[in-house]
Amino acid sequence: MTEQPLLSVRTLKKHYPIRQGILSRQVGAAKAVDGISFDIYRGETVGLVGESGCGKSTAATSIVRLEDPTDGEVVFNGGGREDKERNSDGTHPNDVTKFDKQELKAFRRDVQMVFQDPSSSFDPRMSVGSSVAEMLLVHGMTDKHRRRAIVEDLLERVGLSAEDYDRYPHEFSGGQKQRIALARALVLNPELLVADEPVSALDVSVQAEILSLISDLQAEFGLSLLLISHDMSVIRKVCDRVAVMYLGEIVEIGDTEAVFTNPQHPYTEALLSSIPTPDPRTRAEGIELTGTVPDPVNPPSGCRFHTRCHRVVQPEGLDVEQSVWRGLIDLRYRVKGGQIDVETLRENALAAESGDGDGVSDEAVTAEIRTEFDLPDRLSDPEADRALSEALDKLVDGDIEDAAELLDSTFSTPCEETTPDYTDHGDGHQSACIRHSDEIASAELAADDD
Amino acid sequence: MSGRPLLEVENLRTTFRTDAGELVAVDGVGFTVEKGETVCIVGESGSGKTVATESVTRLVDTPPGTIKGTARLNGRDLLSMSDDELRSVRGNNIAHIFQNPQEAMNHCFSVGWQIVEALQAHQDVPDDEARARAVELLDRVGIANASARFDDYPHEFSGGQKQRVMIAMALVGNPDLLIADEPTTALDVTVQAQILRLLDDLQEEYGMGILLVTHDLGVVAEVADRIVVMYAGKVMERGGVFDIFERPAHPYTQALMRCLPNKGEETDGIPGRLPDPTDLPDGCRFAPRCEHAVGECEIGDQPEMVELTRDHEVSCVYYQQGYDSAVVRDESLEAEGSAGDAGVSDD
Ligand SMILES: Nc1ncnc2c1ncn2[C@@H]1O[C@H](COP(=O)(O)OP(=O)(O)O)[C@@H](O)[C@H]1O
Ligand code: SF4
Ligand code: SF4
Ligand SMILES: [Mg+2]
Numbered sequence: 001m002t003e004q005p006l007l008s009v010r011t012l013k014k015h016y017p018i019r020q021g022i023l024s025r026q027v028g029a030a031k032a033v034d035g036i037s038f039d040i041y042r043g044e045t046v047g048l049v050g051e052s053g054c055g056k057s058t059a060a061t062s063i064v065r066l067e068d069p070t071d072g073e074v075v076f077n078g079g080g081r082e083d084k085e086r087n088s089d090g091t092h093p094n095d096v097t098k099f100d101k102q103e104l105k106a107f108r109r110d111v112q113m114v115f116q117d118p119s120s121s122f123d124p125r126m127s128v129g130s131s132v133a134e135m136l137l138v139h140g141m142t143d144k145h146r147r148r149a150i151v152e153d154l155l156e157r158v159g160l161s162a163e164d165y166d167r168y169p170h171e172f173s174g175g176q177k178q179r180i181a182l183a184r185a186l187v188l189n190p191e192l193l194v195a196d197e198p199v200s201a202l203d204v205s206v207q208a209e210i211l212s213l214i215s216d217l218q219a220e221f222g223l224s225l226l227l228i229s230h231d232m233s234v235i236r237k238v239c240d241r242v243a244v245m246y247l248g249e250i251v252e253i254g255d256t257e258a259v260f261t262n263p264q265h266p267y268t269e270a271l272l273s274s275i276p277t278p279d280p281r282t283r284a285e286g287i288e289l290t291g292t293v294p295d296p297v298n299p300p301s302g303c304r305f306h307t308r309c310h311r312v313v314q315p316e317g318l319d320v321e322q323s324v325w326r327g328l329i330d331l332r333y334r335v336k337g338g339q340i341d342v343e344t345l346r347e348n349a350l351a352a353e354s355g356d357g358d359g360v361s362d363e364a365v366t367a368e369i370r371t372e373f374d375l376p377d378r379l380s381d382p383e384a385d386r387a388l389s390e391a392l393d394k395l396v397d398g399d400i401e402d403a404a405e406l407l408d409s410t411f412s413t414p415c416e417e418t419t420p421d422y423t424d425h426g427d428g429h430q431s432a433c434i435r436h437s438d439e440i441a442s443a444e445l446a447a448d449d450d
Numbered sequence: 451m452s453g454r455p456l457l458e459v460e461n462l463r464t465t466f467r468t469d470a471g472e473l474v475a476v477d478g479v480g481f482t483v484e485k486g487e488t489v490c491i492v493g494e495s496g497s498g499k500t501v502a503t504e505s506v507t508r509l510v511d512t513p514p515g516t517i518k519g520t521a522r523l524n525g526r527d528l529l530s531m532s533d534d535e536l537r538s539v540r541g542n543n544i545a546h547i548f549q550n551p552q553e554a555m556n557h558c559f560s561v562g563w564q565i566v567e568a569l570q571a572h573q574d575v576p577d578d579e580a581r582a583r584a585v586e587l588l589d590r591v592g593i594a595n596a597s598a599r600f601d602d603y604p605h606e607f608s609g610g611q612k613q614r615v616m617i618a619m620a621l622v623g624n625p626d627l628l629i630a631d632e633p634t635t636a637l638d639v640t641v642q643a644q645i646l647r648l649l650d651d652l653q654e655e656y657g658m659g660i661l662l663v664t665h666d667l668g669v670v671a672e673v674a675d676r677i678v679v680m681y682a683g684k685v686m687e688r689g690g691v692f693d694i695f696e697r698p699a700h701p702y703t704q705a706l707m708r709c710l711p712n713k714g715e716e717t718d719g720i721p722g723r724l725p726d727p728t729d730l731p732d733g734c735r736f737a738p739r740c741e742h743a744v745g746e747c748e749i750g751d752q753p754e755m756v757e758l759t760r761d762h763e764v765s766c767v768y769y770q771q772g773y774d775s776a777v778v779r780d781e782s783l784e785a786e787g788s789a790g791d792a793g794v795s796d797d
Contacts, residue, residue, distance in 0.1 A: 051638040052609070173723070206494075208709050208719035230638050233711065274639040276646075276668030278710045280691045283672055288647065289640040292608050339595040344585060 004077050005039035006224045007063070007192060012036050012072035014055075014062045018297060030296045032058040034248035035072065040192065045218065045225040047239035047256065049232060049271070053293045055248045056228045060196050063226070064111055065104065069097050078191040079110040109139055112185035116197035118177035122169040129155070129165030132184045139188055154183045157220070159213060175206035179213065186221060193218075196228045211237050232275055236260055241428075244268045247304040248296055254429030264423070264431035266311040290330065303434060306415035307333060311435060313414050320380055327373040328388070332407040335395060342396060345369060366392040384410065454525055455482040456659040457506070457627055462519035464498075464505045470728045475501040477683040477730075478519075478752075483627060483659040490662045490670045492706070493680035496724050499663045502680065503629050505529075506661075507544055508536060523627065541572035545620030549632035551612035555604045561615050562588070562600030568622045587618040592648060610641035617648065624656065631663040646672055667710055671695060676761070679703050682725050682735035684752050689762035697784055699764040702736045704780045734766065742768065742778050 015029035033055045040046045048056045062069040074096040077084070084093045091098065099107055115121055122131055132154065133147040141147055152162035158179040169177060178198060185193055198214065199207040215238055218225055229235055235242050236256060243253040244267060252265040263269045273286035287310050294300055300307045307329070314325050334340050342365065349360045349368040369392055370377065379385035387410040394403035415434055423436035464476040476498045483489045491499045504510045506521045506528060521528045523543055528536060540546075548554055556564055565584040569575060575583070581600070588596035591614040604612060613633060620628055630649070634642035650673065653660055664670060670677060670691070677694040679687040679702065687700040698704045705720045722739040725731050731738060733748040740747065746767050747753075756769040768778045 051640055206719065212719070232639065236711075271639065274643045276639075276643070276666070276672040278667045278671045278695070278707075280671040280674070280695050284647070284650075286643055288643060290644070292610060292641065334594065339598070341589075341595050341597050344589050344597055347582075347586070348589075 003041060004082065006042050006044075006076070006078050007040040007226075008073070008075040008077075009039070009059075009063060010037050010073040010075070012059065012062060012074060013070045014058050014067065015070045028297050031248050031299060032296055033062060033069075034296075034299070036243075036245070036248075036250045038243050038250065038253060040224050040226060042191075042224055043218075043222055044241065045215075045227060045239045047235035047242040048226065048228045048245060049230065049235050049242055050245035051271075051293050052230055053296075054245045055296070056230075056245055057196050059245070060113070060194050060226065060228055063096070064113055064194055065096055065099070065107070066113075073097060076107060076111070076192075079106055109188045110190050111192045111194065112188065112190040114178075114181050114185050114193065114195040114198050116200050118174055118181050118201070119169070121181055122177065124169050127166050127168055128172070128180045129167075131169075132180065132187050135184055135187050151183070151187065154187055155180070158183045158186075158217070159209075173206075174202050175210060178202065178210050182210075182213065182217065186217060186223075189221070190223070192224045192226065194226045194228075197230070198227070199234060200229065200231065207234070214238060232260075232271060244271070247293055247299050249304060249432070251305065251433070252429075252431040254425070254431075255427060258425075258427065258429045262425075262429075264425050264429065264436065265305075265433050266309045266435075267305050268431070270308075270310060300416065302414075302416040302418050303420050303432070306413055309415065311433075313435060315412055315414065318381060318384060318411075320384065324375055324379065327375045328384075328407075328411045329413065331369070331373045331375070332404075332411050335391070335400065335407055336404045338400060340369070340395060340400075342398070345372070362393065362396045365396050369395070387411075454522075456485045456524065457483040457661070458520075458522045459502075459506060460520045460522075462502060462505055462517070462521065464501050464510060464515055464517050466516075467514045468728060473728045474683055474730060475727060476505060479678075479680070479683070479685050481678045481685065481688060483661050485626070485659055486653065486657045487675040488653065488660040488662060488673050489676045489678060490664060490674040491678045491680055492664060492667065492670055493686075494720075494724060495665060496727075497680045498683040499680055500631055503546075503631060503661060503663055507540060507546060507629065509546065538572070541568075542623040543625055544627045544629065545623065545625040546629045547613070547616045547620050547631070547633050549635050551609070551616040552604060554616060555612065557604055560601045560603055561607065562602075565615070565619050565622065568619050572623050584618075587621055588615070590621070591615070591618045591652075592644070593618070608641075610637050610645065613637065613641075613645055614648065617645075617652070621652065621656070625658055627659045627661065628653075629661045629663075632665070633662070634669060635664065635666065642669070649673070667695075667706065679706070682730065683727065684735050685755070685765065686736065687762075687764045688755075689758075689764075693759070693762040697762070698780070699758055699762070699769065699775075699778075700736075700766050701740045701742055701778050704778075704783055705739075707783050708780075 012033055013035055014033040015031050017026045018028040018030060019025060020027045036059060038046065048059060050056055061067045063074050073092060075092050075094045076096050077094055081094045086092050096107060122128065129151050132151045136147045136150065152165055155164050156162055160176065160179055172180065199210050202210060211234065227239055239256045241254065242256045242259050243250045244265065246267050252259060252268045259268060260272065263272055270287045270289045274289065289308055294307060306312050310326055312326060312329060345368045346360060346365050349364040379388060387406060391403045391406040418434050420432040420434045422430040422432050424430055460480045462476055462479040466473040466475060479502050481489065491502065493499055501510060505517045508517065508528065510517060517529055519529065523539065528539060562584050565587060566580040569580045569583060585597045585600055588599065593599055593611060593614055607615060634645050637645065649660065662673065674691045676690050678685055679700065681702050686702045694703060698707050709719060720739060725735060725738060733750055734752055737743040737747040753765045753767045753770060755763045755765050757763050758769065766778060767773055768775050
């Protein structure tokens with residue numbers, strides 16, 4: 001299929017400089033969006049999903065140029081710009097990131113956004129009808145009566161009534177305000193709608209109504225839709241394709257059904273399994289993802305998910321239970337970050353012993369650390385256990401640096417060394433995990449065989 | 451002799467004086483919470499869940515509110531005790547956590563000192579001891595490196611960590627009852643799972659009763675022992691978690707269940723909206739949205755609770771004598787197992 005996408009996002013980046021000191025020197029950058037690529041075809045709904053802080057909203061605002069991206073391309077082939085060729089210097093005439101003022105104005109008519117909080121997006125002193133009609137005025141429709149007629153018609157199409165034109169925002173519920181926000185987004189007949197968490201602030205029963213309204217309007221207006229949500233069930237309901245974001249990157253993309261029923265990236269897998277199932281007979285069966293999204297100023301090396309991944313790969317020669325391996329890496333990073341609190345652990349051990357008051361042995365403290373990280377008393381791999389014991393002894397002795405170094409050299413993962421490439425799983429379904437690379441995949445198979 | 455419940459709420463009625471007249475937010479609500487169990491109150495927003503729980507601990511401002519009825523904790527009525535007694539109960543027996551932890555925190559003080567303050571408000575402990583206990587609590591709720599984070603300010607914590615801190619603060623008095631109002635609604639699913647797990651562990655450890663307010667039936671299925679379904683200030687149905695999920699009796703409960711994926715004849719939301727709480731309909735509050743409503747549904751009061759099985763009760767005329775409850779039963783929801791495609795036909 002050689003159909004041209006309506007929107008092509010290519011290696012888009014948005015870095016926010018971190019400045020410090022009186023001279024405001026740049027000391028780093030938060031890599032909120034760090035090289036994402038995807039397409040949206042006409043009439044298609046693409047979802048962007050991930051935990052808060054992973055860069056979804058920044059992606060949206062950079063795509064519609066509410067913010068200027070740091071790098072990359074956003075090619076918009078709508079608004080009569082179809083079938084343009086690349087310029088001789090390699091740039092694209094439809095690259096939104098290079099649009100001039102006039103092109104941007106047209107673009108802002110063709111691409112509309114809807115936000116999470118419908119309350120804050122309306123001027124409380126203006127009737128909702130005028131708020132919607134204002135869009136028409138800004139874009140040159142001077143005939144007042146025509147504006148009113150168009151808006152009244154649109155209010156009805158989003159499930160309100162023409163009489164609502166003269167009412168004020170506070171007279172509407174959250175769900176109704178979101179309907180009005182949709183009317184306002186559609187009044188200029190856009191080709192693409194970008195909706196950032198459009199139902200997260202609403203009650204579930206209202207959420208479902210707004211989602212089905214969005215689907216209906218999309219069909220009716222022939223819209224393309226980029227839907228951003230942290231809620232997988234919302235994505236599943238409305239999206240044809242979905243891109244899963246983690247720490248500024250897309251880790252998996254594909255048809256929604258394929259991604260949901262056959263997730264290929266461990267992060268997607270973990271996200272899906274965290275959704276509580278509305279069935280009291282299947283409780284707490286999910287993969288528990290520990291910790292939160294790391295700081296985008298210093299993203300982890302290699303695969304950015306390796307600090308939390310339940311499938312993080314073991315180095316050659318090591319073969320311990322996977323949950324133990326995860327615990328070892330967690331321990332290693334906590335020690336490295338100076339985040340092991342030996343004193344509190346000593347107290348915990350003391351409380352557990354509840355014996356004589358005169359302190360606890362170092363062994364009891366190291367045992368407490370093993371418990372804390374769900375490590376067994378003895379690792380199945382003797383060599384690894386020796387290194388672990390030695391590191392824990394150093395730690396309890398207060399020799400944190402040496403402990404960290406020893407853990408670092410013994411318990412490192414290929415996932416922190418290699419930045420995974422995308423692997424194709426067919427039908428445009430791709431994921432970026434080194435477990436899909438040939439070497440690792442065959443090594444894992446071999447390990448499973450013993 | 452079976453002991454009395456930890457919390458026993460009877461005939462709770464909370465009204466507010468408003469410009470539009472008297473607003474009835476909670477109207478004759480009753481439920482119990484036993485020691486060590488989790489009871490979930492579910493229903494759409496505006497159905498009175500929050501007001502009901504905040505009436506129990508008298509967090510509702512009076513005026514403009516008026517609270518009537520009884521709410522006995524370990525046999526003592528919270529609604530009629532003196533302010534001093536209540537203060538002591540709030541510090542020692544009941545704790546409350548909310549959807550937005552940042553709103554309940556003081557931004558000007560370090561997180562550790564807020565816990566210390568909560569501790570010292572109820573117990574006479576010296577600073578260093580309170581500090582040690584605060585660190586211990588932070589550690590217990592899963593704040594990594596607790597002693598170093600003691601001096602950090604609320605803005606230095608993520609949403610999930612803030613909720614952990616609120617839980618630590620709630621544990622200060624070793625409460626018998628924890629009331630949690632949408633505690634995970636603002637969080638990511640991954641963090642939600644962590645917090646639910648934490649609450650579950652703490653419940654086991656401390657033996658607390660938990661009263662959880664949520665609109666998320668996935669969360670309910672995960673944690674509830676028993677469920678109270680509220681609508682427009684009234685209890686529509688009460689029952690064990692399996693009663694409600696596998697044998698929902700009330701048309702409103704059924705409508706909620708049908709909003710779930712893979713449940714019966716899946717629908718998109720419940721048409722219509724909650725009645726105006728200053729102008730409530732006669733009869734069953736759900737009648738204006740109920741597909742089964744008949745004339746009798748629109749007269750008199752909310753139908754009396756009918757006990758279907760032990761602990762499973764419903765307020766709907768069709769379960770009263772002289773009516774055929776088969777009319778409102780929805781077998782497609784009762785099908786055991788999950789994704790069955792039974793009953794996907796039109797009536
Ligand atoms: N302080 C108040 N003054 C007047 N009305 C209130 C007040 N607090 C809540 N209400 C009203 O009480 C009703 C029930 O609200 P609430 O308990 O928040 O529902 P839920 O928790 O189920 O979403 C709503 O109509 C709400 O507007
Ligand atoms: S590359 Fe390694 S850490 Fe990253 S997702 Fe795959 S297994 Fe997990
Ligand atoms: S009493 Fe009537 S209106 Fe109420 S739920 Fe039953 S059938 Fe519906
Ligand atoms: Mg509420």
